[in-house]
Amino acid sequence: MAASSLTNVFSDIAEMFQAANPKADVKxxxxxxxxxxxxxxxxAHFDIIATANQDVMDAxxxxxxxxxxxxxxxxxxxxVSPIDQQPPISSADQLRESNLLVGVCIETVPCGALTxxxxxxxxxxxxxxxxEQNVRSLLTKVLENELDAAFVYVTDAQLHPDKVIxxxxxxxxxxxxxxxxxxxxxxxxxxxxxxxxxxxxTDKVLxxxxxxxxxxx
Amino acid sequence: xxxxxxxxxxxxxxxxxxxxxxxxxxxxxxxxxxxxxxxxLLLDLKNELVLDALKISITSSIAAALLxxxxxxxxxxxxxxxxxxxxxxxxxxxxxxxxxxPVVGGSxxxxxxxxxxxxxxxxxxxxxxxxxxxWAGVVIANLFVALPFVVLxxxxxxxxxxxxxxxxxxxxxxxxxxRLTSITLPLLxxxxxxxxxxxxxxxxxxxxxxxxFAGNMPGTTQTLPLAVYGALETDRQLALAISLLMVxxxxxxxxxxxxxxxxxx
Numbered sequence: 376m377a378a379s380s381l382t383n384v385f386s387d388i389a390e391m392f393q394a395a396n397p398k399a400d401v402k403x404x405x406x407x408x409x410x411x412x413x414x415x416x417x418x419a420h421f422d423i424i425a426t427a428n429q430d431v432m433d434a435x436x437x438x439x440x441x442x443x444x445x446x447x448x449x450x451x452x453x454x455v456s457p458i459d460q461q462p463p464i465s466s467a468d469q470l471r472e473s474n475l476l477v478g479v480c481i482e483t484v485p486c487g488a489l490t491x492x493x494x495x496x497x498x499x500x501x502x503x504x505x506x507e508q509n510v511r512s513l514l515t516k517v518l519e520n521e522l523d524a525a526f527v528y529v530t531d532a533q534l535h536p537d538k539v540i541x542x543x544x545x546x547x548x549x550x551x552x553x554x555x556x557x558x559x560x561x562x563x564x565x566x567x568x569x570x571x572x573x574x575x576x577t578d579k580v581l582x583x584x585x586x587x588x589x590x591x592x
Numbered sequence: 593x594x595x596x597x598x599x600x601x602x603x604x605x606x607x608x609x610x611x612x613x614x615x616x617x618x619x620x621x622x623x624x625x626x627x628x629x630x631x632x633l634l635l636d637l638k639n640e641l642v643l644d645a646l647k648i649s650i651t652s653s654i655a656a657a658l659l660x661x662x663x664x665x666x667x668x669x670x671x672x673x674x675x676x677x678x679x680x681x682x683x684x685x686x687x688x689x690x691x692x693x694p695v696v697g698g699s700x701x702x703x704x705x706x707x708x709x710x711x712x713x714x715x716x717x718x719x720x721x722x723x724x725x726x727w728a729g730v731v732i733a734n735l736f737v738a739l740p741f742v743v744l745x746x747x748x749x750x751x752x753x754x755x756x757x758x759x760x761x762x763x764x765x766x767x768x769x770x771r772l773t774s775i776t777l778p779l780l781x782x783x784x785x786x787x788x789x790x791x792x793x794x795x796x797x798x799x800x801x802x803x804x805f806a807g808n809m810p811g812t813t814q815t816l817p818l819a820v821y822g823a824l825e826t827d828r829q830l831a832l833a834i835s836l837l838m839v840x841x842x843x844x845x846x847x848x849x850x851x852x853x854x855x856x857x
Contacts, residue, residue, distance in 0.1 A: 407825060409826060410825050413824060413825060476725065481808065483822065484825065504807060504809060505724075505809050506808055507807070507808060508822060508825070512804075519702060519706060520706075520707065521707050
């Protein structure tokens with residue numbers, strides 16, 4: 376199970392892992408981190424879980440659902456805008472203009488919590504028209520030109536270089552998201568599970584993470 | 593009056609299957625009621641997020657149901673009278689939103705009426721109007737999924753009408769308008785009301801088309817189902833409380849509808 380912002384990179388990692396271990400059959404489930412936590416607490420079966428923030432993982436540790444958590448990647452926010460936006464947005468300060476339609480993730484999911492941290496710290500009050508439940512549905516609205524700007528992860532912005540431009544945010548207001556990964560505390564840990572976790576720190580995977588725009592811990 | 597045949601006379605296998613069917617529908621509601629913490633229920637429901645979502649849900653679903661009656665009734669009557677080969681095509685298109693996944697309907701609305709959509713773009717360029725992210729956007733998403741219920745109800749009601757009343761009034765010299773207002777519409781009243789109530793219920797529960805087309809903005813476009821979805825990830829008790837509120841609202845609609853049907857049959 377993995378957070379939705381890991382969709383593309385984890386699909387690639389799973390493919391690489393299966394190529395290296397023909398016996399392995401990796402099944403991936405993607406959802407918002409909060410939704411993953413609820414699924415696990417409701418008894419969903421999993422071997423490994425990767426979330427987009429530490430709070431969700433802490434809650435799972437407290438519920439004795441997972442063990443041995445490790446941060447394997449980090450991510451930061453950026454501001455994206457449709458590539459043919461007129462006039463183009465060149466700095467987050469332009470969001471002060473109230474006629475721009477701005478989308479964010481809702482406060483209760485990691486990308487939303489980071490966004491509102493940033494807005495408070497930078498003293499920005501943009502014209503927010505939608506608070507999406509996950510970063511992918513937010514990005515879709517930018518790709519469809521239905522939003523002038525949105526706060527998403529750098530890694531999401533990088534998936535569509537031909538459709539969105541990414542406007543860097545001021546690092547002094549910006550917090551990074553940690554991506555912890557852990558294995559299920561419930562069932563017996565299989566050899567393949569441990570192999571997969573080890574696989575995550577191989578050079579091949581690390582360079583893949585970097586190519587997607589993730590930061591290393 | 594003949595009493596209806598008793599349930600006991602049904603074959604055992606039918607009674608078993610009927611009980612299983614009923615249980616299947618009852619069990620989830622029991623889960624909802626059983627898991628709720630009744631002591632904090634009112635407190636949960638009294639927060640601003642819920643009250644805003646309730647207001648938006650009620651106003652947008654009623655607006656959508658009224659619009660559905662306003663446009664669905666004529667469409668239903670027209671469809672009942674069209675007999676050429678195009679009626680099959682028209683009927684399929686009109687009924688499509690009932691089967692289409694609502695999220696597909698929402699995307700279709702976005703591509704058509706969004707700020708960058710085929711019709712939405714000229715609308716925005718000429719009037720500055722943006723339908724997504726607005727209360728009107730919620731109504732449009734609701735209307736899209738609710739309209740077919742009125743059309744279907746009116747059309748099938750019209751097919752069962754005794755056409756002799758209309759023929760008689762025509763032979764007495766009543767024009768088309770007079771026949772419609774004093775014969776057809778009064779006779780169709782039960783079908784229009786039943787369709788309107790179904791449309792209202794469907795609009796109240798709308799989720800996929802709304803979140804895709806109108807977005808999710810507490811206080812503007814966040815309806816009760818959207819609030820449940822958000823609360824499920826953060827506050828289970830709140831999600832349960834809102835769900836129970838939705839169950840009560842839906843029950844109210846179902847009971848109204850039953851009473852209405854009974855009084856006419």
